[in-house]
Amino acid sequence: MNRVYNFAPGPSTMPQEALETAAREMLDYQGTGMCVAEMSHRSKQYQAIFDEAEATLRDLMHIPDTYAVLFLQGGATGQFAAIPMNLMTKSGSADYVDSGNFAHGALVEAKKYGNVRVVGSSRDDNYAYIPKLNKADFDPNADYFYITTNNTIYGTRYYELPDTGDVPLVADMSSNILSEAYDVNRFGVIYAGAQKNVGPAGLTIVIVRRDLLGRAMPITPKIMDWKIMDEKGSMLNTPPTYAIYMAGLCMKWLKKQGGVEAIEKVNIEKAKLLYDLLDGSAFYRPTASKESRSRMNVTFTTPSPELDAEFVKAAAEQGMVNLKGHRVVGGIRASIYNAMPVEGVQKLAEFMKKFEMEHK
Numbered sequence: 001m002n003r004v005y006n007f008a009p010g011p012s013t014m015p016q017e018a019l020e021t022a023a024r025e026m027l028d029y030q031g032t033g034m035c036v037a038e039m040s041h042r043s044k045q046y047q048a049i050f051d052e053a054e055a056t057l058r059d060l061m062h063i064p065d066t067y068a069v070l071f072l073q074g075g076a077t078g079q080f081a082a083i084p085m086n087l088m089t090k091s092g093s094a095d096y097v098d099s100g101n102f103a104h105g106a107l108v109e110a111k112k113y114g115n116v117r118v119v120g121s122s123r124d125d126n127y128a129y130i131p132k133l134n135k136a137d138f139d140p141n142a143d144y145f146y147i148t149t150n151n152t153i154y155g156t157r158y159y160e161l162p163d164t165g166d167v168p169l170v171a172d173m174s175s176n177i178l179s180e181a182y183d184v185n186r187f188g189v190i191y192a193g194a195q196k197n198v199g200p201a202g203l204t205i206v207i208v209r210r211d212l213l214g215r216a217m218p219i220t221p222k223i224m225d226w227k228i229m230d231e232k233g234s235m236l237n238t239p240p241t242y243a244i245y246m247a248g249l250c251m252k253w254l255k256k257q258g259g260v261e262a263i264e265k266v267n268i269e270k271a272k273l274l275y276d277l278l279d280g281s282a283f284y285r286p287t288a289s290k291e292s293r294s295r296m297n298v299t300f301t302t303p304s305p306e307l308d309a310e311f312v313k314a315a316a317e318q319g320m321v322n323l324k325g326h327r328v329v330g331g332i333r334a335s336i337y338n339a340m341p342v343e344g345v346q347k348l349a350e351f352m353k354k355f356e357m358e359h360k
């Protein structure tokens with residue numbers, strides 16, 4: 001067996017231990033004589049798997065009972081529409097921060113359902129930083145205030161959450177959920193596609209403060225209505241059963257590592273290894289502003305697009321794959337989620353030093 005270090009932005013690398021457990025249980029899940037993917041979602045065995053996954057997530061993020069946890073489908077992109085449909089019903093207006101392509105996609109989608117105010121944007125600078133926010137610009141009557149805590153494509157991250165007062169803060173955490181400790185109480189809604197830092201694709205996690213349920217527009221499709229999905233235990237229809245099982249295995253692994261607080265320290269170290277190298281080099285250029293640097297997605301360029309391509313190719317030959325940057329930024333992007341071992345980042349750093357020596 002020859003596993004690579006997979007620096008993909010998502011779907012991405014998962015803990016080997018979780019994959020091994022899934023492999024072992026593939027044909028016969030704990031004496032049931034079947035694979036989890038073959039089980040009825042209404043069965044007692046499957047409900048136990050589902051409940052444990054939810055309990056593990058609640059434990060890892062210290063989610064209070066005043067919040068519902070939903071396991072949905074449709075990706076983060078589905079929630080771009082679900083959020084306004086569920087929340088934009090009082091003043092009919094929401095504040096958005098345009099900090100990246102996904103934030104932009106979310107606000108464009110929300111405009112179909114109500115009034116969108118953009119209270120900060122770094123779009124004109126190719127989203128190289130988190131926009132400076134001024135509380136005086138916030139609408140105190142907004143139905144919600146929307147941010148993207150980590151911008152996957154550009155490699156930026158909020159170091160300070162906006163103070164939105166009584167306006168519920170809604171956060172797309174697709175690429176940094178479970179990577180650092182957040183106080184859930186600061187948010188009205190946290191949501192994430194699972195395929196970056198939680199588990200496989202197909203599962204969308206929505207964590208919503210219970211008092212925000214029941215505000216949906218009448219046009220809201222049932223499968224996007226958080227209140228209905230909560231009442232049905234996320235099983236109005238068939239949930240993504242296998243993805244939930246695998247996410248559960250990955251989260252159990254995370255718990256064994258000491259949980260979010262412990263992995264956050266490792267993540268800071270991993271990111272520092274690469275940023276220190278970038279800062280000490282005249283060859284590489286980091287593309288995200290220093291004060292907004294992501295710990296999950298490290299973006300940089302070499303002196304030319306040709307060398308970028310050579311870098312990506314040479315790294316792949318040494319078992320470090322999927323390092324090509326997103327087309328809107330170019331260059332190189334190393335996504336170093338929870339499941340990327342320190343050894344993988346060390347190997348990349350060694351490779352970077354050698355590549356610089358050979359090409360400068």
Ligand SMILES: *Cc1c(COP(=O)(O)O)cnc(C)c1O
Nearest residue numbers: 075076077102152172174175193
């Ligand atoms: C990947 C990503 C999305 C899109 O997720 P899908 O599940 O593919 O819809 C949205 N927001 C962020 C921050 C992402 O990283």
